[in-house]
Amino acid sequence: LTSTQPHRTPDPFRDGRSERMFEVSCRQERRYEVHMVDDVFAVDSRLAPLLAKRKTLAVTTPTVWSIYGQRLEALRSALGADLAVFVLEAGEGRKSMDMVLRICELCHEHELGRTDSLLSLGGGVCHDLVTVAASLVRRGIPHVSVPTTLVGQIDAGVGVKGAVNFRGSKSYLGCFAPPAKVLVDPAFLQTAPARTRTDGVAEIVKIGLIADANLIHLLQEPNSLLSCETPSTNRTQMVLWLAIRRILEQLSTNLFEDQTYQRLVDFGHTFSGQVEELSGYEISHGCAVAIDMALSAAISLTLGSLSNTGFQRILTLLKECSLPIYSPLLTVASCQGALRSAARHRGGHPNLVIPHRLGSGGFVTDLAILSDDVLADSIARVRTP
Amino acid sequence: LTSTQPHRTPDPFRDGRSERMFEVSCRQERRYEVHMVDDVFAVDSRLAPLLAKRKTLAVTTPTVWSIYGQRLEALRSALGADLAVFVLEAGEGRKSMDMVLRICELCHEHELGRTDSLLSLGGGVCHDLVTVAASLVRRGIPHVSVPTTLVGQIDAGVGVKGAVNFRGSKSYLGCFAPPAKVLVDPAFLQTAPARTRTDGVAEIVKIGLIADANLIHLLQEPNSLLSCETPSTNRTQMVLWLAIRRILEQLSTNLFEDQTYQRLVDFGHTFSGQVEELSGYEISHGCAVAIDMALSAAISLTLGSLSNTGFQRILTLLKECSLPIYSPLLTVASCQGALRSAARHRGGHPNLVIPHRLGSGGFVTDLAILSDDVLADSIARVRTP
Numbered sequence: 001l002t003s004t005q006p007h008r009t010p011d012p013f014r015d016g017r018s019e020r021m022f023e024v025s026c027r028q029e030r031r032y033e034v035h036m037v038d039d040v041f042a043v044d045s046r047l048a049p050l051l052a053k054r055k056t057l058a059v060t061t062p063t064v065w066s067i068y069g070q071r072l073e074a075l076r077s078a079l080g081a082d083l084a085v086f087v088l089e090a091g092e093g094r095k096s097m098d099m100v101l102r103i104c105e106l107c108h109e110h111e112l113g114r115t116d117s118l119l120s121l122g123g124g125v126c127h128d129l130v131t132v133a134a135s136l137v138r139r140g141i142p143h144v145s146v147p148t149t150l151v152g153q154i155d156a157g158v159g160v161k162g163a164v165n166f167r168g169s170k171s172y173l174g175c176f177a178p179p180a181k182v183l184v185d186p187a188f189l190q191t192a193p194a195r196t197r198t199d200g201v202a203e204i205v206k207i208g209l210i211a212d213a214n215l216i217h218l219l220q221e222p223n224s225l226l227s228c229e230t231p232s233t234n235r236t237q238m239v240l241w242l243a244i245r246r247i248l249e250q251l252s253t254n255l256f257e258d259q260t261y262q263r264l265v266d267f268g269h270t271f272s273g274q275v276e277e278l279s280g281y282e283i284s285h286g287c288a289v290a291i292d293m294a295l296s297a298a299i300s301l302t303l304g305s306l307s308n309t310g311f312q313r314i315l316t317l318l319k320e321c322s323l324p325i326y327s328p329l330l331t332v333a334s335c336q337g338a339l340r341s342a343a344r345h346r347g348g349h350p351n352l353v354i355p356h357r358l359g360s361g362g363f364v365t366d367l368a369i370l371s372d373d374v375l376a377d378s379i380a381r382v383r384t385p
Numbered sequence: 386l387t388s389t390q391p392h393r394t395p396d397p398f399r400d401g402r403s404e405r406m407f408e409v410s411c412r413q414e415r416r417y418e419v420h421m422v423d424d425v426f427a428v429d430s431r432l433a434p435l436l437a438k439r440k441t442l443a444v445t446t447p448t449v450w451s452i453y454g455q456r457l458e459a460l461r462s463a464l465g466a467d468l469a470v471f472v473l474e475a476g477e478g479r480k481s482m483d484m485v486l487r488i489c490e491l492c493h494e495h496e497l498g499r500t501d502s503l504l505s506l507g508g509g510v511c512h513d514l515v516t517v518a519a520s521l522v523r524r525g526i527p528h529v530s531v532p533t534t535l536v537g538q539i540d541a542g543v544g545v546k547g548a549v550n551f552r553g554s555k556s557y558l559g560c561f562a563p564p565a566k567v568l569v570d571p572a573f574l575q576t577a578p579a580r581t582r583t584d585g586v587a588e589i590v591k592i593g594l595i596a597d598a599n600l601i602h603l604l605q606e607p608n609s610l611l612s613c614e615t616p617s618t619n620r621t622q623m624v625l626w627l628a629i630r631r632i633l634e635q636l637s638t639n640l641f642e643d644q645t646y647q648r649l650v651d652f653g654h655t656f657s658g659q660v661e662e663l664s665g666y667e668i669s670h671g672c673a674v675a676i677d678m679a680l681s682a683a684i685s686l687t688l689g690s691l692s693n694t695g696f697q698r699i700l701t702l703l704k705e706c707s708l709p710i711y712s713p714l715l716t717v718a719s720c721q722g723a724l725r726s727a728a729r730h731r732g733g734h735p736n737l738v739i740p741h742r743l744g745s746g747g748f749v750t751d752l753a754i755l756s757d758d759v760l761a762d763s764i765a766r767v768r769t770p
Contacts, residue, residue: 012438012500013417013527013565015431020421020626022633024545024563026640028413032398036405046400053397097486108552113729115397139548139559139642142398160409163524167493174524175560178409180398241405248407255411257524344498 030178030255034158034248036241040146040185041071043078047183050144051081055116057106058083059130061090064122064148067191072121084110090125092281095164097173103133107141117142117180123149123196124156128174131162135177142180148188150200151286154207154243158182159251170273176256184244186237199286201321202268204243206289209314210264211246213359216317218242261346262363267353268293271330274338278329290323291382293355295330298378300354303369310357315385326382332375339370415563415640419543419633421626425531425570426456428463432568435529436466440501442491443468444515446475449507449533452576457506469495475510477666480549482558488518492526502527502565508534508581509541513559516547520562527565533573535585536671539592539628543567544636555658561641569629571622584671586706587653589628591674594699595649596631598744603627605705646732647748653678655737656715659723663714675708676767678740680715683763685739688754695742700770711767717760724755 015021040047050056058072065087076083086106088099107118120130120143127145134143147157163174189197201219208215218239250265257263272288283291297314300306318325339350352364364370400406425432435441443457450472461468471491473484492503505515505528512530519528532542548559574582586604593600603624635650642648657673668676682699685691703710724735737749749755 011416013435013529015418015420022419022630023416024419024633024637024640025414025416026563026637028415028641028643029410030413031396031408031410033400034407034409035400050398097482101482104558105552108554108557115732135560136558138557139546139561144398161524167490169493172493172523173489173521175520176524178411245407248409252409252411255409256413258413347500 030160032178032181034182034184034244036184036186036237036244038185039187040183041068041075043075045183046181047144047146048075048079050117050181051075051083051119052079055082055110055112056084056119056144057103057110057112057117058085058119058121059103059126059133060085060087060121061123061126062087063193064188068121068148088126088129090122092125092165095125095128097164097166099129100132100136100164103129104137107133107137112137112141114138114141117144119144119146120157121146121148123147123152123192127152127157128162128164128171131160131177131179132164132173132175135162135175140177143177145179145182147182147184149192149196150189150240151196151203152200153184153186153189153240154200154247155203158184158244158248160255170277178255184240186240189236195284198322199284202286202289202293202323203247204239205317205321205323206268206293207243207246207250207265209293209355209358210267210353210361211250211359212242213357215239215242215246216358220317220320261349262351262365264353264361266346266351267296267355267361270342270350270352271295271335271338273341274334275327275329278334279327283324283327283329287324288327290318290321291325291327291330294318294325294382295335295378296352296354298381299352299364299370299374300356301381302374302378303354303364305354305356305362307357310355311381312385313358314355315382325385330379330382332372332379335375335379336370336372339367343367415545417563417566419567419569419629421569421571421622421629423570424572425568426453426460428460430568431566432529432531433460433464435502435504435566436460436468437464440467440495440497441469441504441529442488442495442497442502443470443504443506444488444511445470445472445506446508446511447472448578453506473511473514475507477510477550480510480513480556482549482551484514485517485521485549488514489522492518492522497522497526499523499526502529504529504531505542506531506533508532508537508577512537512542513547513549513556516545516562516564517549517558517560520547520560525562528562530564530567532567532569534577534581535574535625536581536588537585538569538571538574538625539585539632540588543569543629543633545640563640569625571625574621580669583707584669587671587674587678587708588632589624590702590706590708591653591678592628592631592635592650594678594740594743595652595738595746596635596744597627598742600624600627600631601702601743605702646734647736647750649738649746651731651736652681652738652740652746655727655735656680656720656723658726659719660712660714663719664712668709668712668714672709673712675703675706676710676712676715679703679710679767680720680763681737681739683766684737684749684755684759685741686766687759687763688739688749690739690741690747692742695740696766697770698743699740700767710770715764715767717757717764720760720764721755721757724752728752
């Protein structure tokens with residue numbers, strides 16, 4: 001029924017040997033360090049040597065700049081660094097190729113060389129734009145990521161993906177471009193907008209449910225990242241770092257999404273796009289992911305892969321995190337549409353991730369198993385749990 | 386003085402272990418096949434199964450389309466293939482991000498999925514545009530390369546690089562994106578413009594001089610690729626295939642240019658950009674490369690790394706190939722400018738490639754060795770050889 005064994009994607013373009021054939025083959029080693037740091041703007045921080053040794057173009061947002069601009073300026077002065085700053089209005093609507101090319105234009109104006117660097121100092125959109133620009137300039141220059149939101153710190157800002165929207169399609173153009181370095185400073189979370197915290201918590205729940213029950217336990221304790229107003233305490237940092245480690249462990253086995261179409265990190269990301277879209281983006285990404293996780297858990301229960309106790313624990317957890325578990329936008333038709341779309345993107349199979357028990361998940365690979373009846377039953381379970 | 390030992394580029398962004406550090410590490414295996422084929426439009430060709438199995442957007446040029454359009458249409462009909470064709474006006478001036486985004490737009494309109502494919506059927510510019518578009522659409526979709534010019538078949542169209550011009554800078558934006566497959570059909574050379582043949586011959590001479598003396602001998606024989614009007618004979622195909630193999634052997638050791646800044650394939654590509662630019666692009670790329678190779682050989686002679694006999698053989702060869710060996714645009718000042726620019730691009734050293742003996746070359750890594758006197762003496766050797 002379901003499987004946890006990833007299968008390797010075959011290469012449909014290989015013919016095998018022939019007389020006048022040359023096979024070009026190359027192993028590319030990619031590695032980068034993700035550090036949790038204390039005060040990223042300190043003169044002795046890990047950021048300082050990066051700025052001191054090369055020309056840098058920092059890209060940031062008006063909010064981050066208004067709060068931290070002076071500290072970055074002070075660091076530049078102390079180091080005598082060759083640092084230019086571009087403050088861009090972020091937001092999903094500006095995640096466009098125009099903005100990417102504006103960043104490229106500034107790289108050109110500031111004459112960044114192949115070993116000079118871009119720096120993204122902001123949330124997910126800022127990171128996306130910088131990643132795509134860095135991948136294009138001179139066929140790829142380094143970019144350093146300093147994520148300032150929870151979702152950036154545990155998800156968008158620590159991975160290798162960047163993308164922009166194009167002709168009405170979300171993330172249609174993009175790249176896989178590993179950052180040169182990621183510096184996670186939990187202090188930013190004290191000033192990040194509340195909405196971005198909720199989105200981040202949803203992603204922590206996601207990774208906990210499929211990869212580490214302990215992360216879920218820690219999240220539910222008092223003074224956890226979830227409930228704490230000043231998320232820079234030792235306790236909240238511990239949860240944050242554990243979440244980062246678990247997501248990176250998952251990502252690093254399939255960094256370029258070329259090993260398998262079965263990815264546990266897709267949990268909560270099968271129906272959520274549909275929910276976001278149908279709501280006219282009124283429902284945030286994190287809330288849509290929560291609604292998707294609840295439905296996926298219900299499907300797991302319906303298919304006999306999750307106990308009722310396990311299902312109830314997941315619903316309780318989501319509610320404790322102030323996350324929704326249901327939207328009336330979930331209909332059998334909309335869900336079937338989302339599954340077909342997922343199948344197109346995931347090598348012909350929906351590869352729906354469902355939780356088995358706390359900290360472990362599997363895949364539903366066969367569309368036929370996800371019949372209208374199964375979906376209707378499962379939707380009913382989250383509508384009136 | 387000079388060295389043939391490549392040195393590995395160090396990673397300046399690595400700190401090493403710390404308590405809260407996660408190192409993301411991933412080996413990416415990239416491979417693709419380059420085939421020499423007999424009739425790429427035949428129903429039983431290697432192209433046919435690629436078109437039959439997936440949706441394809443072919444990008445081609447007016448010239449190629451006028452000559453081969455009917456054959457591609459016939460193949461599409463015979464296969465019942467889902468194939469759309471975009472005929473674009475090529476030329477260096479249209480190697481722009483606008484054209485790349487136009488191709489991306491067509492991918493979107495035709496709803497190409499992650500495993501559907503772009504096909505470039507044209508020369509270097511067409512290949513560049515398709516490579517960059519393919520690298521961006523859905524974070525990378527496959528692209529098949531069918532180069533139709535000599536320089537495309539032995540150089541631009543068989544490698545992994547794509548780029549466009551941006552804000553007046555040649556190839557400023559681009560990517561490393563390996564093709565899914567390359568199909569080289571020598572029949573195209575019969576209809577390719579004469580100018581593209583000269584450019585291709587210059588690149589064959591380049592690879593022969595630094596990597597294989599036998600290729601040079603073959604090129605100088607009667608009825609070789611060089612002199613033959615119908616370059617599809619067995620003899621010309623042999624030279625073509627040997628050149629492709631030698632260039633791919635060189636490229637594949639450093640496919641993403643991240644292993645070393647010392648690349649033998651940069652032979653003829655240190656002063657040539659300056660020559661092209663100063664001539665207002667009146668001097669073609671191939672001719673500029675020939676002028677650069679002659680000067681680099683003269684420098685090798687001046688520095689005692691090449692015999693006078695060797696130097697004269699190289700000049701004779703270039704002349705036999707109808708390639709120039711000198712331009713008055715070569716001055717000590719313009720050459721020093723080109724060397725400084727190369728050093729910026731090659732990790733701080735000019736890494737000038739100079740021929741040692743036929744089929745073997747090395748590097749001048751130290752700018753100081755290339756004094757004004759050395760350059761003046763060497764320029765004099767090609768001005769009045």
